[in-house]
Amino acid sequence: MIDVRTLFDKIGARQFTAEDAKALIRSSYYFGAAHPDVHISLGVNRPPDFHFQHLPQYEERRAHSMFRSMDQAASGIAATLNSNAGAAASRFLSFSDVQRAVLYSRSGARACGNTTVRAAIASMGTRTGTMYSDVSTVIVVAVLSIFNGEIVLTTAYPANQSPANRPFPPDGLDLVECRNQTFTYPATDGA
Numbered sequence: 001m002i003d004v005r006t007l008f009d010k011i012g013a014r015q016f017t018a019e020d021a022k023a024l025i026r027s028s029y030y031f032g033a034a035h036p037d038v039h040i041s042l043g044v045n046r047p048p049d050f051h052f053q054h055l056p057q058y059e060e061r062r063a064h065s066m067f068r069s070m071d072q073a074a075s076g077i078a079a080t081l082n083s084n085a086g087a088a089a090s091r092f093l094s095f096s097d098v099q100r101a102v103l104y105s106r107s108g109a110r111a112c113g114n115t116t117v118r119a120a121i122a123s124m125g126t127r128t129g130t131m132y133s134d135v136s137t138v139i140v141v142a143v144l145s146i147f148n149g150e151i152v153l154t155t156a157y158p159a160n161q162s163p164a165n166r167p168f169p170p171d172g173l174d175l176v177e178c179r180n181q182t183f184t185y186p187a188t189d190g191a
Helices: 004-012 018-031 070-081 084-093 106-110
Strands: 063-066 100-105 114-123 126-136 139-147 150-159 173-178 181-186
Touching: 004 084, 004 150, 018 070, 018 150, 063 150, 070 084, 070 100, 070 106, 070 139, 070 150, 084 100, 084 139, 084 173, 084 181, 100 106, 106 139, 106 173
Parallel strands: none
Antiparallel strands: 063 114, 100 139, 100 173, 114 126, 139 150, 173 181
16 A cells, blocks of 8 residues: 555656556555455466456356566556556546545556466356457556555456447556546556
8 A cells, every 4th residue: 555645756756667557566465445456467376367367247247357477567557647547547546535546557668568368268158268368458447446545456457449338548548437427538558
């Protein structure tokens, strides 16, 4: 977790690093309340469905996108936050009545490359298997929330298409959703 002032200062100076992002991911996992982690494809030392063992509702989803590694997640999240949209989201969270901001970031996608998508395969209504594929990342979605006065990364994931029933930034723009309003900002090129 990170306090709003520190996050705002680092983002304002465009100095929120991949190491800062990893620390935010780890602390959010251990101390955050809602979604338990960032969507990261886990390595060969764990079963392929480890991500879903504690969240069975995700296993049956038609498709579920994940960062390919912790490094990719950190790079994507750092680039998402080191943008004009990231600065705006941190400003919004500095107001006492704002508890959540969602970023839909083309800036973050530029730092990610490909996304791993896990798909549940079914035949005649019965699940028959799982398929993994790599696709281009179009946006990074990052949900920042206030938890006990600190900022947590409720969830973050790469997406290769518009998330269902969610806003989607036009080409060249990032989008912030806060209190049922959307705001767009020019996308940036780096973390």
